[in-house]
Structure formats: structure tokens, C-alpha cells
Amino acid sequence: MSTKLNPVNEAMAVAAERAPIAATSTAAAHPVPVKRIVPPGRFWALNLNELVEYRELLYFLVWREIKVRYKQTLIGAGWAVAQPVATMVVFSLFFGRLAKIPSGGLPYPLFFYSALLPWTYFAGALAGATNSVVENQRVITKVYFPRVLLPLSAVFSGLIDFVIAFVLLVGMALYYRVTPGPWLAFVPVFLLLAMLTAFGAGLWLSALNALYRDVRYVVPFLIQFWLFASPVAYPSSLVPERWRALYGLNPMAGVIDGFRWAVTGENPPSLGLVAASAAAVIVMLVAGVWYFRRVETTVADVV
């Protein structure tokens, strides 16, 4: 140990000689953070302190994403509404008018749009999160920041589009004379569930995408499949009773059903379904954090 101190003392003397004032001033400054760098260990949890410290960067990541998305576009924020509206029109026509699926007493446009809103948010957040790490590969290999901020920022940046499209939903609800009730308080709850689902799945997919590039091609297909596995184009009452619990393992089932009810007040979702969805989200999140953190230790080497 003493042999290690000697070069340091020598170095200190040299440094002090060169800048006597500076050496003392830095010593008196605010407490200095110490970082310990060790090979990757076995326990991977989110370092929440670090996330709080980097919260400004999260803000800037979301801000950058939004700015870039709407630069040089013609209708700009209009795109936030265009996609769900167009899908709603198509669904109303084919699933509504032609196939005549039961909508639980709701007018078809409202039935579809109230589901498409959280769905569009989810699909966008998931796609964004999946690509977040790979898109930022240059920055990841040059600067340190908690990598989990990348999929997290995708989850947040989708909210702007959501809010814009939500305004249209409010207009629609008024138009169809939907009476507001205490269920409206649950809108943020189901929105949060959607965010957590997107985050959990996003953690998995972004990590996988960084390692195996063909994941990027799988994701649109996955989202398509997920769309039909969720009660967007049909009510969950269509699913037979005994399959309901299994169906509920799809976290988006609980989100869509719940959100639709929270906005319109009709057809409250079965508690079992929502509970199953919530449990599935938690499992997906925990596993997603574990996997992402494990990949994070080597991501700068392989991305």
C-alpha cells in the first residue's frame, strides 16, 4: 500500500507546484461524488438515485424526440390524431357496420376510438422504445448515463401525441352525449398501466434489439398480433368465460377494457381480468429490468 502512495505524493507535489491556488480551492468545494467501477455483478436492480440525478437528461431526451418528430412536417401534431381517426373509420366500417360486432351499447366510432387511443399510444411507445438503444448507439459508446433512460424517454414522448388525440376523444364524448361520472378518475390509472406495459415490454425489446438486429423486423408483426389479442376491435365479452383469465394475462386487455369504461362509463371490466393484467405487467417489468440491466453491462461493446 505504501508503494502506491509514493507516486501519488510525488504527483501531488508536482501538481501543487504548478497550480498552488487551484489545489486548495477544489479541496474546499462541495462534497465530491465517488464512483466505484467493478466488473458486472449478479444483482441487477434499477439504481433509483441515479435516475433522479439524471432526471434532467430524461427531460431533454423526451424534448429532443418530440422536436425532431415534428420538424419539417406539414401538419405536425395533426399526425397524432390522423392515425387513430383513420383506423377508427376503417374499424367502424368493417367491424361495426359489416361484421356488426357487439359494442355494448356504445356508438361504433366511440367504441373504437376510446380503445384506439391508448392502443396507439402503446404501439408507438413500444416501437420507439425498441429502437431507442440502437438509434442512440453513437451516444452510448461515448458518454455515460443510465441506459434505461432511453426506453423510458420513448414511453414519455408518446404522451404528447396521446394528449392531443385525447382532446378529440373528449369532443367525441360530448358529441355522443356521454354522461361523465366517477369512473373518469380511473383514466390516469389505466394510462399508467399502459405506460408500465410499454416500459416493461420496451425494456425487453430494446435490449434484445441491441443484441440481435432481426428483432426490429419482428416488432411490427408482434404489435399487429398484439392488437388482435387485445379488445380493441371487439369487446372482451366476446371471449368465453373460462378463457377470460388467460386472456387477462395480456396486460393490454385490462388497459383497453378499463380505459374504455373509464371514459364512457359503460361495461365495467371484470375485476379478475384487470387483476390478471396488473400482475402480468408487474412480472414483465421486473423481468424486463433484470434483463435490460444485464445487457446494459455489455451493450457498449456490442451495439
Place this chain on the structure above:
Amino acid sequence: MAAAAIQVEGIGKRYRLGERERYLALRDVLSRAVRAPFSWRRGTNGNGQAHIWALRDVSFAVGEGETIGIIGRNGAGKSTLLKILAGITLPTEGSAEVHGRVGSLLEVGTGFHPELTGRENIYFSGSILGMKRREIDRKFDEIVAFSGVETFLETPLKHYSSGMQLRLAFSVAAHLEPEVLLVDEVLAVGDLEFQKKCMGKMEEVTRGGRTVLFVSHNMGAIRRICTRGLWLDGGAIRLMGTAGECVDAYTASAEAAAGAATGLFDMVPRTDRVGTGRAKFRTIRMKDLSGCDRGAFEFGEPFQVELELDCHADVRSSFVGISFLASDGTNLLSSHHTDSAEVRELRAPGQVRLVCHYPTNTLKPGGYLLQAGILDLATWELIDWIYAVGPFTITEGTGKFGRPTDPRPGYTQPVLQWEWK
């Protein structure tokens, strides 16, 4: 509070050669898993590829406020070391402790996005480099002034010239104020004026009491702004000492490597010489019979050693000698120019050239070093002496120069006359 700002103990970084292969597809992973299910337990991956250690057993300490210059050939592990200290990649073994906020300048323009305006890029880049928004607000005008892009602040970055982008990027980075700064060859870009500006800013930063680790190939910059040096070679520390020491040692070794390829050994930058210096070796060249500089000769091929000297003072009588050293350091033979040429007076200022012919190459295949010296005949004063010039190589014979091609023991292999009696 004399704590080390950076303490590194036994850091090693291993890369699996397969990892370098990008764009792995799930299909590849699955097929590898089927082919060699337990190969990950051994030291090889499914393809039987080995590991390489980019860094191995690196330990050192850096005091607060020091500026360390990290030098070495490409691939020596310098950038890997910085990446580990920045937290970008984790070490395979060992540990390190860094006291203070770390700012990493591993490239210019980190976080820049072509669609955002200059102003927006300053904020985003500053944030990702570690500045808080209040800090960026405070320094915004300074950053803009240093970069000189005031009039283009609201234009998207993609419309900037590359020079402007560079200036803006460097300006943001230059206003970082972390306790520990890691800089990786950032100053190698841009035009001369810009480089001067960057150098000036770097000197300012290092004088401000910050701990700086500076990787560069610019030996002049290292000498000027660094207090200590760290020479990395092949993933290990070759030398750690004062900046001057490290630069000298590295230059000498690089010179040797360069000369070994071409046969031209430049003696001017060499500082590892002894002597009064009244005359100094300028270059030492190994040439073949047609006069080309070569670093390698075939077994049996005649070659010449040409020595160029600069005379700084008058020397009445002196002799020049060279020695050939084998790769284990054994002095095989020495020859003085007076053995077959006359003594000449050296007058300053002037240059003289001497050629030593080695007509029948008796040196066996292998690596060799030269020693060269000038001694004053009258006083035996050592005027100049360079210990190790080279290496140069003798390659296996192909029979072209009339030499037997089979290997034999011994240091030299002259052709002796045999006759039957």
C-alpha cells in the same frame, strides 16, 4: 485531503472475438447453441474463437489536479481505458475508483442531431455531457461566443459546414466543468487555427485544478500540457513517469518500429544517446547493393550501412565504429572505419557520410540491432554513441545468394573453404 482522484487496480478488459461481429441474428445464436451447447463454459464461444485482452492488469493512481498524457500505438488499449473510467463499459476484472464528476470527451459532437438548431443542440449536447440546465443557461453566451456561430443559432445543424459543427461541438465540450475530464484525441480534428484555439482552451482547463486524462498522438501537445505520462502497449503499462520521459521512450520505440520496416533510422529525435555531441549521427540507413533502403535482407545478401553525421564542432581525428548485436544482446562483431578507410578531420558546420560494406553476409536469419559510435582518437572522448539502432532482420535464405538454406547452430555462418586431401 490528499486523496487520489483516480485509483485503478488490476483493471482488465477482455473481448470475445465473436462479440466484434455485429448484427448477430437470432438464427445465428440458435444454430450456435445447437452446435456447441456447453462451449460458453470453456474459454471459447461456439465458433471456437479465443478471447483477446484489450487491457490486462493495469494499475495506477492519479492525484487530484494532475494531467496525465496517455500514449501508445493504435490498439494499445488507451480508448478502452478511458471508456472504463467513464463508465461506458465495465471491466472484466479489477476495480477502479474515481472521485468527482466525470466528463468524457471521447468524440466531438456527442449528442448532436442534424435536425435540431444550434441552440437546441447546445442544450441537448450539454445535457448529455453532464451539464445541468441552469449551468447551460449560465454559460450559453460564452459557448456561442467561443464557437463563433451566433448568426446561425436558429438554423438546423444540417445546414452548418463541418467546420462550424466542429467548433460548436468543441465549444460545448470545452465548457464542461467536471472534476475529472477524460479526453480522447479530440484535438486531432479541425484546421490549424481551430487546433490552436482548442489547445489554448485545454491548457486553461488543465491549469484550473481539474484532473485530466488526455489520450493523444500529438507528442507536442502531451509534452506541453501534461505533467505525467502513461505509455500503454498491448494492453499493459509499459512506462509511467513524467510526460517527457514517456514521450521520449515511446518515440524511440516507434522510430525503431518504423525504421525496421524501411531500413531508415532517423537519429535526430533520439534522446537516448551518450556523448559530448561535437558530432552527432543524423541518420543510419541499411541499404542493399542497388542503393535502396531496406529493413530486411535475405540470408547471404550483401548490404551496406550508411551513416550520416552532423558536425557541430571541429574534430581533428576520430573514428566511427559500428557493432552488430544479436537479438539476445550479444555483441557479435565490431568494425571501425579506420580498418579500411582513412581518418578525416571533421569540420563544423558540415555533414559527412560514411558507408560500411558488408559484402558477404554471414549473419544468420534473425533480428539484429546496431550500435554506432564516434570516438575521438586522441583523447578517447566519446563524441556520440547510440546504443540500439534497429532492429533489422535477416530472413531465411532462398538460395539466391549462394547460401545453404539449412539451419545451423552458432551466431554467424560464413562460408569456409573446404577441400579434399
